[in-house]
Amino acid sequence: MPDPTTPPPEVGALIAALDHTDIGISVFDRDLALVYCNKRFIELFEYPAEFATPGTPLDSFLQFEGGRSAYGPRDDQMQAREWIHPARRPVAQRVEVTRANGTQVELVRRPLPDGGVVTTYREHARASPDLVVPSISFEGLMLALDYVTDGFHVWDVDDRLVYANARVQKLNQAAGTPLRLGMTFEEHVRDRVAAGQVPDALADPEAYVAHRVELHRLGGRSLTTRTPGGRWVLIRDHRLPDGGTITSSQDVTELKRVEQAYRDSEQRFHDFVNASSDRFWETDANQRFTMVVDTKVARRFPPVSQLIGKTRWEVIGRDPEDDAHLAAHKAALEAHQPFRDFRYEVPAPDGSTRFWRVSGVPVFDEAGTFTGYRGTSSDETEFSQELARARRELQEALRQAEVANRAKSLFLATVSHELRTPLNAIIGFSDLMVNRVFGPLGNRHYEGYVQDIQVSGQHLLSLIEDVLDLSRIEMGQIRLRLGRVDLRSEAQSAVAMVKARRGQQVAEILVDIPDQFPPLSADARLIRQILINLVSNAAKFTTADGHIRVAAEVDGDGVAISVADDGIGIDPADHGKVLRPFEQADNRLTRRYEGVGLGLPLTKAFVEVHGGALSLDSAVGKGTTITIRLPRERIAGPEEGLQAAAADR
Template sequence: MAESTGLYQLLVDSVQDYAIFALDAAGYVLSWNAGAQRLKGYTRDEIVGRHFSTFYTPEDLATGKPAWELEVAERDGRVEDEGWRVRNDGTLFWANVVITALFDESDTLVGFAKVTRDLTQRRRTEESLRVSEERFRLLVHSVKDYAIFMLDPDGRVSSWNEGAQRIKQYTPGEIIGRHFSTFYTAEDLAAGKPAWELETAIRDGRVEDEGWRIRKDGTRFWANVVITAVRNGRGELMGFAKVTRDLTERREAEALAMESARRIAEAEAANRTKSEFLAAMSHELRTPLNAIGGYAELMAMGLGGTVTGEQQGYLEKIQRSQRHLLQIISDLLNFSRIEAGQIEYEVAPVPLQASIHSVRAMLLPQAGEKRIGLVLGPCPAGLCALADAVKMEQIILNLCSNAVKFTPEGGRVEVSCETRGDRVAVMVSDTGVGIPPDQADRIFEPFVQLGRGLTTQHEGTGLGLAISRDLARAMGGDLTVSSEPGAGATFTLTLPAAE
């Protein structure tokens, strides 16, 4: 028996991870093992004979906790507690304490056995986890752009964040405990979609879906939904995590983009059809018009017989109308090609002075008929534009022709050029009626001719300026106008300067 008792005492004294010691009936330390010395920092000589309340914090001492624990242990046989305890050096550690009352054969209390474990590290881990979980909970709860909530295994809502309230309009008190099928449309409910989604999530771990969902007020929104099955460490289903995003605006934007793309495709197809039609019509119309012009010219030459003065006048009108129709067809075809992006540009340095001389030579007969002076203004020799020569001359010819057309008899049209930084400019000025300020932009619109009426004699399609500005901009330049009513107008063609 003595040998067994000695072995038991050796066992207790050798334990390093637990403080195991005895107290007398009043709570004074009677024994002290190696684990007690390691945990609490006292040697046997320092602590034996001192009251065990030495290990308690001032707060516990103030509430009488040591005496209360001994009373409970004596009454119930044992007491267990967790809390802060104090080491010899004054530092705190989190302890699990079990105090067991010891009675002799006559049930008289003879003392207490006290076992203490240091759970500081475990508490830190648990506290860290608790703080982490609290942060995560606060994070989830405060998210406003996503509805994030939990479902129990049957699909009933068990948590609700701010995003869910904003998107679905239910407060936590209104929705927690209700089945998540509340959010589904009548069509989805009839198809059994909510149950199918939970079954899929259980089988595959998660399910993702997009579709219409219902808010509290009955309105619909387009939702992206992810439902994830949540299981514990044993693989048992604990419920589901559900994340919902409101994609209504994105869906509407995509629908608008698709509609826009469809309209663009339709417009491009219409442009192609129009271009093909105009090309075909121009060919079909040019042939008889050229024939009309040719036969009228033969008749005017007298090859079919003598032509009277009156008949000569009629032939001139026929020829003028034929030329006018050919110009209309040419303008329509050019405008259509520009709109369809079918015009090619051969850009190279083009001498401005030579181009202006060439245009002037072509317009001298037209200007002479109205006794209009077609004047060459200042234009430095060697000044070149970086442009397509044919298209640049087409623009200048159109501007000069318009100026002659809209300038009264005896007036003046001047063409000049100059350098403007990295640009060159060609100016066509006239002494015509001018352009009202509120009409300055409209004259560049297709089919617009200012002053056209039943009594006017100005012919044309109203496409010349529209075509000219499109050509100028396609070559990196622009076409603008400045004018005062009654004081004429100045059209300015700007183009990149050639080095």
């Protein structure tokens, strides 16, 4: 007669299978006495081996836990009852707890029809003591495994299926590959491949079947495979002592997702590193390199081997105390300050120089003690060489432009001189004829022609004089002939000259300069030309019924001279243009007026020769005000003269 305490062969195989899982299992009856537990349960909670004996009361477990304070600072027995063995609760429950030793355990409890409870325990860590295998009824053990979330197959020594838990049966039924007791492992694999449940087998089904059967035969192997729905499953084969095999399957989709996210993050960081800097480095509290990583394939100088254990000053080969740039950086490091884009040069053995740019942040430990720096370095040698080459090319282009400009100025000066000589003769002879020095011309039409010749000649001579002045300015040949200049008198002369040239078609011009205005220490010819140019310009672009005002005042900065009109004005976008030689504001109104665009540029140059500045305030339809500011040293005479002028204003 068989021993009633000895489990049948099927139960023995199943018990052996459960002792090879990573999940702890316990079954307590309605009286809170142990019915069954596997090895993992005893290992997980480090219970004495005798606790695995069926019939061990729950209180023994609780008292043991209470004696070692395994569940935190609260009342140990109460804590244990709450989250490990609430066997009297008739409802299913899932709890995730942290033990006092820091391990995390997931508990899944389900009530049994007879009033007992089956609980599974899963954690990250493992232990492997040898424990005693208990006895359990075949029906109770199968019921317990049906509540496990992982899948289990048990194969006998002939590799035929003797058991599959509910989880596996449900999944295979849904996939169209129902399990049959007695089927071989190879038949099971072929069923799943034929049903398209193994995406990895699509390329070569027979090769996959052979490979999978071989892994199963060897035992102790594991593989991760993908389901048609995109889930990931970890499959493990464990050899049993009797020659059979247990196959477990665990859904690791979430773990795969986390792993992929980690790989993506790592790759992203790696890409950022490769795109950002050539080196990453770390120094100790004494500023000596302890770690240097090259991120680029190209060999850099100095090589990593020459950096470890050295300070940056030793690598550069210069004492920071002898270089203000290095000294300032060293002071920042000693003050433990972060720094960015510090640039320095490193001489190479071949006589060349490498240019580096570094940035770093100080590092402190948990106690706040400075431990060194971490940072990045970029080799800017190629960039620096390109920049130097571009600078040389720019300097050469500027030199050539200056040569061309001087040649142009020399040409203008030469041509102007050549034109002025015969032009003076034309003007002189026409003047004799206009004044009838040698008698009447004989025909009244000739008199009009002669006057036209004289006016045109004067205009052409004025243009030539402007070109000569421009060439002198560009060649740096303008020299001031300083003298005492009566600004009010010069302004009145300029106004009279402009009125004489333009006849009756001229706006009202007011000279608003006091009689006692202090004389200027300036070049009289240039001041006169400045005033003529400004008044002439204002009269040219102001209608006959308009108004022009010439004013001057003394303030704390020196002398301010202004010419304001209410003429057509200048678009602000053209302000810079009208101050450049041979350029004019590009609008339909200005095209009606004579001139080649030299008046304002020459005026600006004459003002700057005196150490002053010219400013323009104008808008279309609102007139124009041009202000000239001369420094205080351009005021001649005693200080009281200046004060009197200011008081008169």
